[in-house]
Amino acid sequence: MSAPPVYLDTATAAPLHPVARQALLAALDDGWADPARLYTQARRARQLLDAAREATAQTLGVRPDELSFTPSGTTAAHAAVLGGLRGRHRVGRVLVHSTIEHSAVLHAAQRHVADGGEAVGVPVDRWGRLDRDAWSTAVAAPGVALATLIGASHEVGTVQPVEAAGAECAAADVPLHVDAAQLVGRVPVPTGWSILTASAHKWGGPAGVGLLVVRKGTRWESPWPTDERESGRAPGTVNLPTVVAAAASLRAVTGDAAAQAARLTPLVDRIRTRVAAEVPDVEVVGDPTDRLPHLVTFSCLYVDGEALLHALDRRGFAVSSGSSCTSSTLRxxxxxxxxxxxxxxxxxxxxxxxxTEAEVDRFLAELPGIVADLRAEAGVTGL
Known part of the structure; x- marks a missing residue:
């Protein structure tokens, strides 16, 4: 019999947490009505929504009225960037961002530039660490309306100096948006930000729920047409059962985060060490110290990324790649x-x-042979 499949792509989407599944099924019975209405079923739905908001806000350490649920993490990121810029358009039209932001943030930046604004990218080093001097200079320049910084890289795991970057933004009187999609539910959320976004399916909640937190006192204006839902920050009726499931699972994973980090960090260390030692011509990328506890990225010379992913999939390993030239990106x-x-x-x-450790060890045992076979197929031997 073939070995069972091994899912190793949590950074894209975490498997649905058991608590999320239970909460989702329970909320289907009472969470179908429109919470904005006044009849009995609607009032029950409103109670569920208020409870989910309160629980999520408490977990994040924010006020409930600062938190809005959005249809996705992407929507939350778009709203954070475009709304933050729109709220401060009288100050200027410059957006400062790191060069390794999630595509959702970069797409919002592109829209801003297309509308006549300016975007300034701040570089990172070979470990993916923000250039602090360049950041400080960029946010202090005239006309900066908003800065945005990914809390931790979704591709290489490097954790960014959010608190220090936030202090530099505060000194320049510039609000900071933090994309915390890889932080929330895994590690403590840093301070120093004005706007925060996250996505439930990254921590084991259902897909289709994003979080948008706008701190009191932050100038923010909705980039969407006027809508009274979610304090005017996210148009349309929320998918209440998924919101309830997201809130319940966030509380569960946050409570277990320290234990999970302690368990997963040694497994990631094992991958970093053995891949570098057992696969020729490989580069392990990302900060070796300031990194997420569950994520590791490496690159194999003389191997096509897409071919490697397919080969790993045939052996039962679901992983991601930042190098495969897919039909959608071609870069x-x-x-x-x-x-x-x-x-x-x-x-x-x-x-x-x-x-499990056994799954990690199986991956490490099979990887060198898979890479060697692909290199042999490409005519690269003797490494």
Missing amino acids: PSHVLEAMGVLSHGNVRVSLHRET
Whole structure:
């Protein structure tokens, strides 16, 4: 019998947490009505929505009226960037961002530029760490309306100096948006930000729920047509059962985050060490110290990324790559390009709450042979 499949792509989407499944099923019975109405079923739905908001806000350490639920993390990121810029258009039209932001943020920046604004990208080093001097200079320049910084890289795991970057923004009187999609539910959320976004399916909640937190006193104006839902920050009726499931699972994973980090960090260390030692011509990328506990990325020279992903999939391993030239992008990862690191044969492995040592060891045992076979097929031998 073939070995069972191994899911190692939590950075894209975490498996649905059991608490999320239970809460989702329970909320289907009472969460179908419109919470904005006044009849009995609607009032029950409103109670569920208020409870979900209160629980999520408490977990994040924010006020309930600062938190809005959006249809996705992407929608939350778009609203954070475009709304933050719109709220401060009298100050200026400059957006400062790192060069390794998530595509959702970069697409919002492109829209801003297309509308006549300006976007300034701040570089990172080969570990994916923000250039603090360049950041400080950029946010202090005239006309900066908003700065945005990813809390931790979704591709290489490097954790950014959010609190220090936030202090530099505060000194320049510039609000900071933090994309915390890889932080929330895994590590403590840093301070120093004005706007925060996250996505439920990254921590094991259902897909289709994003979080948008706008601190009191932050100038923010909705980029969408007027809508009274979610304090005017997210148009349309929320998918209440999924919101309830997201809130319940966030509380569960946050309570277990320290234990999970302690369990997964040694497994990631094992991958980093053995891949570098057992696969010739490989580069492990991302900060070796300031990094997420569950994610590791490496690149294999002389191997096509897409071919490597397919080969791993045939052996039962679900992983991601930042280098495969997919039909949608036809170019390597902008994150790896910005870091100036090898992008050939890139593999991102991200573990989850049920990943076992045996699964990691099986992956490490099979990887060298898979890479060697692909190199042999390409006519590259003797490494």
